[in-house]
Amino acid sequence: MLKPVHLFLTLLTMLLLQSCSFGAGGERLPAPQAADPIRGITSEMYRTIGPPPTRIVLGFSQLGTESSWRMANTASIQSAAEEAGITLLMENAEQSQEKQFEAIRSFIRQKVDIIAIAPVVQSGWEPILQEVKQAGIPVVIIDRAVDVKDNALYVTFIGSDFFEEGVKAGKYLLDKLRNQPGPVRIAELQGTKGSTPSIDRGEGFRSVIKERPDLKITQSDPADFTEHQGYAVMKKLLEVPKQEQPSVLFAHNDDMAIGAVRAIEEAGLQPGEDMIIISIDGTRKAFEQMVEGKINAVVECNPLLGPLLMQAAKEIMAGRTLPKRMVPQEDIFTKEMAGDELARRKF
Template sequence: MKRLIYLVFGLIVLLMLQGCTSREEGSVPAPSIDSEAPPAISEWLKSSASSVNPEKPITLGFSQLGSESAWRLANTASVQDAAAESGIHLIIENAEQSQTKQFEAIRSFIQMKVDVIAIAPVVESGWEDILLEIKQAGIPAVILDRSVNVKDTSLFVTTIGSNLYEEGVKAGKYLIDRMRNQPGPIRIAELQGTKGSTPSIQRGEGFRSIIAAREDMVITQSAPADFTEEMGREVMRTFLDVPAKERPQVLFAHNDDMALGAIESIEEAGLRPGIDIIVISVDGSRKALQQLAAGKLNAVVECNPLLGPQLMQTAKEIMAGRTLPKRMVPPEDIFTQERAAEEISKRKF
């Protein structure tokens, strides 16, 4: 009986050993996502793996025209801050008031194959060829702050910036109202910006279109002062270096910096800015509003430099394939002495 038990036990062990040997010699496939996971989970894992890398950020090349004024510095800071907040990769080049340098920067942007090119043009003319190069490279262009004078407006997507002509109109309307009870002739001096620039052209045209209603209002002196405080000071000295009866009664400066420099020259000449000479400027900087509150400026037409958020949103809309209006204008105001004090704390530049 014991032999039979040992024999049965031996057969069982032998069978178990053979089973183990067959498993070792056979090929057992390793578990995998495709073979073991349910189809839906498998596809989800595949799609997740393919989207691990974040989407490439938009690259924006921006040709800034310079750093000639407080307005321009605020404009640059607005673009830089908005790019950082929106996750857009910004490459910015300062042209230092040179259109040639702007062309060089733009061609470098084309070589880099940026997604969008933004340009704050130094002057209006001479842009046709370089904009054509941008278009042929397949890169959308946006004009910021100023305008370009081209026959083919399809060379750029949109323009973001103030209605510069309307700014001149506002300045003219203020003057007409201010001098409504004063008999002429009324002599006006004009400090223009950079010669050939959009603000200089359009602000001057808008201003003239209004004062033309009074034949006794005459612009007796006009000269460019490059939008800088130093040049405003120097040119105003030449305006005042005339016989007293020929001195201007009004100064229209195309920006605050030139007006601030001119105010110094008016005081050097022993005159009272804001009283002996009515002073009107454009921009709305904190420093100008301080002089407005002090009575040395009479009116400041607002020109908003904080265009960065609009530019970044425009870049995103373009890359999303959306249609944009050809011109986008921010809301703006005009400040008088009565409103100056309450506005100073609100200014960001």
């Protein structure tokens, strides 16, 4: 029988190495089998370690409730903590880094065993992480990265490869337009300014589309990862002469894309036909809109990180070494694939 740590490392290696690619028509090509891309790591993995000698107390600073993705992420962490027998102290920062600092200092005063942080932005974390280090509390960064000079300030980062998500979106667009001459005008709805996913997704997308100089991002504005702002910003972007309107929309998350779809329809355009729409997250709402033909493709960003976070917490408390980066398996889906996949969506 595999020892628990060996089982964890084996399954984690499978998770990190899996990849999936697609043909020109959007069909899924065969790939090695591993954990389901939506279910991620199952609760069976952390059950193998067994209960710790004393109940672990985990302080978690969640950045907010700005999107369907975020709410699914929170629910995953809450349910995984309960199943793993870990006491979860969670604070909602409501998109404020200052509130995150306050929550972290509160966790230090309460002498929690581990602190997990989903940072609202990636800069400005070194001083507070130094405080946590001085208190002798290990830190796990989840979802979004932090920009610090000393990576020893945290044990591991659990989260998606946002740059690669942007790359996938760009590759889809190149494939979609391979027989269509330019120029092509692209509108971009960014997420929260200064956040890791917004920065990396934009850079990944640009790194691919630069292969075609006739593809131009002519409009790019932040919409804060919310449906309301996606609608408002897209409505404003369409207030230009028809010849200046974009024919492609790249939205950094589904909520913004869904808001933008409404603005596009109000402008008398047909989303998914008059304008190619590419989004990131993979929520049920986005899949429903793909089934309706309103969104062309969605790059998955898996929010169900709770089991992996609880597994990491148990490993840390057991004194075991973890990889510095843990990336969940993720996929890309086109509207042709959406109908079959919709029933499997967990969020």
